[in-house]
Amino acid sequence: MNRISHQNHDVEWNAARATDLYGIEYWGAGHFQVSADGLVQVTADTGGGRGTINLLDIVDGLSERGLPMPVLLRIENLLDAQIAQINESFARAIAQSGYRGRYRGVFPIKVNQQSQIIEEVASFGARFGHGLEAGSKAELLIALATLDAMNGYIVCNGYKDEEFINLGLMAQKLGYRIFFVVETPAELPLLIQCSKAAGIRPRIGARVKLSSRVSGHWNATSGDRSIFGLTSMQLIDLVDTLKAHAMLDCMEMLHVHLGSQIPNIRDIRTGVMEACRYYVDLVREGAPLGNLDLGGGLAVDYEGSRSSHTHSMNYSMEEYCLDIIEVVMSILDPHDIPHPTIVTESGRALVAYGSVLLFNILDVTRFEAHALPEQVPESEHENVHNLWEVLKSITFERAQECYNDALFYRDEIRDLFRRGQISLRSRALAENVTLEILQRIKSVIIGNEDEYPELAGLEEALADIYYGNFSVFQSLPDIWAIDQVFPIMPIHRLDELPTRQAILADITCDCDGKIDRFAWDGTLNNTLPVHPLIEGKEYYLGAFLVGAYQETLGDLHNLLGDTHVVSVRINADGSFDYVKEVEGDSVADVLSYVEYHPQTLLQKFRNSAEQGVRAGHISATERQQLVELYATGLRGYTYFER
Ligand SMILES: Cc1ncc(COP(=O)(O)O)c(C=O)c1O
Incomplete structure (x- = not known):
């Protein structure tokens, strides 16, 4: 579809075209769709068949219960679906390839520490033996209290002090399968000392720094300059030290982490290949290993372009699992090394889909001329008259020329105003005429923008500002911090043509509190197609796939606090239950x-x-x-x- 051809009023608009425009089928991973009457729906497995609900019904139900927007909505079934998908995809890849090891997922708590999420990962994930990754003492405490001792791994990354290690060792006695991943050489002496003192043989993992680099935003996590992990020399030292302490048999895991949101499957293959080379040689050195932890990195297609762009991915979860199994076998089999248990620490791919930020639009600023006079008064400055002439002469052929002239005269007038040579009233008239010129130029070139590359910024410059009842800093901090893109779209009225283009501003009154990058129509755009507001009626948007990292990274900028959080569970008959509501912060x-x-x-x-x-x-x-x-x-x- 041409970039703004959806604004062509001659083409019949319907929900299918909205589906195309907002790319919901591409980023929605089968969880979201648009109904024929223009509502965004969520479809999920319910345990007793698939159930579908409208997001608008949830909003209406919340409003009846006195819970106003904005609300962070958690859909429990979607978290379950993603946990099932990764475990089942690995199981299929293992069966298809004749792999003789198994898969053990661990969810990295840092990706979303909220108790509801971790409890759901632990309870639903139990059937797959899905465990948890803890990167700090606090996260270890969460893991120990949430996970069933006999079920799932607990992988301990990050800096570990004596207290952290001793707690982990004692928990091991209880039956927990804890892995202490050594990330820096300094950690090993303490781990050896504590385990000897406790008389417990720890399960030790070694995190290595891969030289393979990945593309995407987190590429610094990989390569020689990554902060965590051992170099090959340090790894040899670790092996020798463990040998010297007769503890090499404790080395049960090799750990690598290539980065987060790796968009290109080739980078994953290369990284896994290098990790397997380490694996082979560590086994030759006498380490039993048996577990290969490949860290995070499984991406989410926020952009819906199925490409190797930063916010997308050029592979499916199925392909990810198959490729990993295939690479591991191809490197280990020639050496007759038993297939290890594959561990991944996928975070965002599990929790992103389950959370949607719902908010209403409070107001709009339009960049359109106010009523123009019939004629410019004779007494006006000649540059105002010149602008008026430009307005009268706009045609498709003269679009660029009229644009250049308009900006020239407008800037002259601004200069004259600064020097006190024309009045505020004259300047206001000139600005108003200029706006009308720009709007008319935009409408004459619509559909043929390619012929006017210099006017490419016109749409953005004239876009409306829709003021949304949310805080970027609190609810979507990665948009501000790392230019993350999330799918954002109206959750209703999708059977109506979205005739406006807008950027979104939040209510923090900070100039960074805005969203001006949107994924739709298979590409990134600076504006979002939206509907005109209707007096007296709410207009609701959803920011989708926000379940990973956003909640805890959010801050209190302008003292806008946590939003209300509501969890729902979808039932097979199309009904839903509000499972839990957590009231947002009060002032x-x-x-x-x-x-x-x-x-x-x-x-x-x-x-x-x-x-x-x-x-x-x-x-x-x-x-x-x-x-x-x-x-x-x-x-x-x-x-x-x-
Ligand atoms: C060690 C480790 N494991 C797992 C993850 C989770 O990565 P992702 O959310 O991309 O799956 C991270 C995050 O960067 C990490 O640092």
């Missing part, structure tokens, strides 16, 4: 995070109001109303409330 909550005491603030305000009464500025009744307003404000949601 008092966020104030206490930054060391204010809401009660003290209220008391201080009461006192000021009392002084106002004494000074005769307000009555005692007004004081009462004012104090009540302040107290209500403290109890309220940090987001815009209608």
Whole structure:
């Protein structure tokens, strides 16, 4: 589809065209679709067949329950579906290839530490023996309390102090299958010392630095300069030290982590190949190993382009699993090395799909001319008259010329205004005429933009600003921090042609609090097709695939706090249950995070109001109303409330 040909009003619009435009079939991985009546739907396995629900019904139900937007929606079935998919894909790849090892997934807690997520990974994942990866003491405590001792691995990465190691060792006694991954040479002496003192033989993993580099945003995680992992020399030292302590038999895992969101399957193959070479030689050195942990990296196609672009992936989960099994066999088999248990620490691929940020649009700014006069008054400056002439002469053929002239005269007028030579009223008229010129140029070239490459920025420059009831910094921090792209689209009215192009602004009033990169129509765009707002009716958008990293990385910029979080479970009959709701932060909550005491603030305000009464500025009744307003404000949601 041509980039903005969807705005061609002659073509009949329907939900199928909306599906194409927003690329929902490509990034939705079969979980999301558009209904014939223009609603975004979620379809999921329910245990008793597949069930489908409308996101708008969830929003309506929340509103009836007094939970206003924005809301982070978690769909439990989707998390289950992704856990099942990776385990079943590996199982199929193993069966197809005649691989004689097994697969053990571990979910890295850091990707989404929320208790609901970890509990669901542990309970649903139990049937596959899916475990957890802990990168800190706190995460180990979560893992130990959540995972069944006999089920699933616990892989301990990150810096480990004595307390961390001792807890892990004692937990091993309980039956937990804990792996201590040595990431730096300094960690080993402490691990040896603690395990000897406890009389427990630890399961040791060695994380190696691969020289294979991956493409994508996280390419620094791989290659010689990656921060974690042992060099080949350090690995040899580790083997020798373990031998010297008669502990080489404890070395049960080789660990690598190529990076996160690896878009190109070739990079994964190359990395796994190098990891297997290490594996072969470590076995030759006498290490038993038996487990090959390939870390994270399985990507999510946020962009829906199925390409090797940073926010996409040029492979499927099925292909990922098959390729890994194939590469491992191709390197190990010639050496007759038993097939290891393959461990992956896939994070985003498991949790991204299950969370959707839902928010309403509060307002819009349009870059359109106000009513123009019939004629420019004779008395106006000649440059204003020149602009008027440009306006009258716009044709497709003259589009570039008119654009150049308009900007020239507009800039002259701005200059004259700065020097005090024309009035504010004249400048306003000139700006208004310029806007009309730009809008008309945009409409005459529509569908044939390729002929005017210099006007490529026009659409963005004239795009509406839709103000959304959310905070980029709190709910979508990666958009701000690392230019992450998430699929964003309206969740209703998709049977109507989206006639507007917009960027999104949040309510933080920070100039970085905006979204101006969107994936739709199979490519990245600076604006999003949206519908005009209808007076008195809410317009809802969803930011999809936000379940990985966003919740904990979010911050309190402008003191906009956690949104409400609601979990639903879809039933086979198309109904759904609100399984859990967690109320978002109140204003008092966020104030206490930054060391204010809401009660003290209220008391201080009461006192000021009392002084106002004494000074005769307000009555005692007004004081009462004012104090009540302040107290209500403290109890309220940090987001815009209608
Ligand atoms: C050691 C380790 N394992 C696993 C992951 C998860 O990666 P992903 O979310 O790409 O699967 C990360 C994140 O970067 C990591 O550092």
